[in-house]
Amino acid sequence: MSTQLSEAPARPAAPVRPGRSATTTGTAALFRFALRRDRIRLPVWIAAGTALMAMFTVTRHTRADEEAGRTELLRSARVGRHAPMLAAVLLAGLACAALAVAVGIGATATGLPATGSFVLGASFGACGLVFTGITAVAAQVTGHTRSVYGLVGGLFAVFFVLRAVGDIEGNWVVWTSPIGWAQASHPFSDDAVLPLLLCLVAAVVLVLGGFALLDRRDLGAGLTQPRPGRATATPWLRSPLALAVRLQRGAFLAWALGLALLGVVYGALADSVETLIAGNEEALAVFGDPDVDDLVDAYLSTTFSITALLAAAYAVSSVLRARTEESEQRAEPVLATATSRSAWLGSHVAVALVGSALAMTASGVTTGVVRVLQTGEAAAFGRMVGAAVAYVPAVWVVAGLAVALFGLLPRLAAALAWTAVGLFLVITMFAESFDWPGWVSDLSPVSWVPLMPLEPFTAGPVLVLTAIAGALLAAGSAGFRRRDLATG
């Protein structure tokens, strides 16, 4: 990655024009700086978004409809065997094309070269097209919507890692990943169209393959027979905690893997931040000639606060699993056994607390490993893990909030908990940039945590956050013990 970034032509420093409002001075320079700094990360996010869009669009109109029995009804009418999937693929393809054009127009409008802008847009669209094709195949392979998401999501993670590895090493590995092909177009520098054509060809081949598989299977079935489950439960599956672990382990593994991958990416980018800033007079001037190491630490502490919010989002989704169990009437048979309400809720909450702490630690570990490889300093590992783990009490406060809402305001729990996560995310990302008053930023528990590794560790906020989390958990549990169970 560093090789690519050093290719960027150095821009002359912006002349200081007197008479402009002082509060916005440097915005243009910072914007260009941010764009250049994110020239890898931003496209990765958009590519991920496009791939997800393709996956959800195709699955929703193929396997999901088939599983729900709607396709059967449609196919009994004058509708051909290939029609539902063709319609879904066309829709997803159209969405990818629209996105490509929109990005092209948008980027051109910000003053970037038109050719590069449209190549950039096309690279996103191409990535979406490949995943349209991958989903078209995956939707034939397995009979269940959730498995399709798992298959495509897993492939995305694999391709993502292959691209990252290839990028860091600068070798052929990047060509094993369609995400790598899309990015090999190098918008604004090479503007290569050939890799994008490769994506298009792959998408067409995959979709045709999907149709071929569709011809070889029955309606409602996958290519493989669903594996039968166990006739008897394993000896460990006999407590509410075991049930909660069993129900939530898939989601936990996905989130933990996601945050670990994010740790790799953030760690890898730390190196380019260093290279970029050290060699860039303009950027150094903007930051007031700081110590480059401090800047890297500032960057890392910011990334950890964002990771912490993602871990909090996982914790909230995990706590709300209890609500789903309740409202879908699956809590009722369990609570009609000799399982107390505290034990049942405590099991799901334990998974949320331990799971989010492990996921947060995983991101610290991967960032730490990458930093050790980059800098050769073994101490970097401990600093990164420490910085990540310091956020755990803040994550638990958000989880505790979800538990309290579940116990006291069950109907509104999901809406309010997600609103809180969104609010905390906005605060973390924008409070400093827009200079919001201190009390706004204090609303988010994540802001209370010392900005490690830039700042030293302080025990005070961590203890206070832990106490708040404990109080919220107690309130939620007490509320749940006193209220009616939701009935269908």
Add this chain to the structure above:
Amino acid sequence: MTAISVSGLVKTFGATRALDGLDLEVATGEVHGFLGPNGSGKSTTIRVLLGLLRPDAGRVRLLEGDPWRDAVALHRRLAYVPGDVTLWPNISGGESIDLLGHLRGGLDARRRAELLDRFDLDPRKKARTYSKGNRQKVALVAALASDAELLVLDEPTSGLDPLMEAVFQECIREVRAEGRTVLLSSHILAEAEALCDRVSIIRHGRTVQSGSLDELRHLTRTAITAETARPATGLESLAGVHDLRHEDGRVRFDVDTDALDGALRHLTGFGVVSLTSAPPTLEELFLRHYGDELAENGAAAREPVRS
């Protein structure tokens, strides 16, 4: 000895009064039918008995305990089959049976195997592939394989086919023979008639009738069809005779239980050639209590309980 004792139970959901002073007495060792149409409050009552809902007023005792306060201790002694069985899509039927059994406090492995066989249930299938009837079988096997002294069954057969319904009835008779108590909520009257020692009929969250089937039959009418040598006349002037019809030398009528003797004496005066008498069915008991509702809704009498 009473297994369940409820009096004046009130439960409201916002403006809806789901239970409005309900009474229920279930003696230890009996199979008690808990009858009422959909929405009459059967499931709500059961959820109060399980400590899942908190009563607003009234007295509720279950196995000599308070279902809300002593929920965990009481649940060791009872097994529950919900009306709408939802299972974890990714967990097999066999795993669900074991899990629920162990959470309750143990499960008889031999009986589990025997019940799987009798109910013809494949325990290896994931719950998402089970039909409603098969999900119900999972819950039934989990409950029946336990040694619970009280079974609480909320419309347990609504998804079963007639063959499985027969197996279910057989199982309940065995349970009764072991001296265990069953609270069987149902709107299938034939089932309650076949199984229950006593029934309670509820309507709009209130108990309207309670007692043994014999006691209840005394409160209603017997249907008589008779063929007589000479045309039977004068029946219409007898008290307690209803819906009198003459067809091809035969006479049909319904008669109140206390007027049965007089009506038969009157008939013999015309030379009885053949006589059939049908005791009142639960269906008729039910219809009497819901008759006005049916008239309001204009529902067909053939489908009394679906109104």
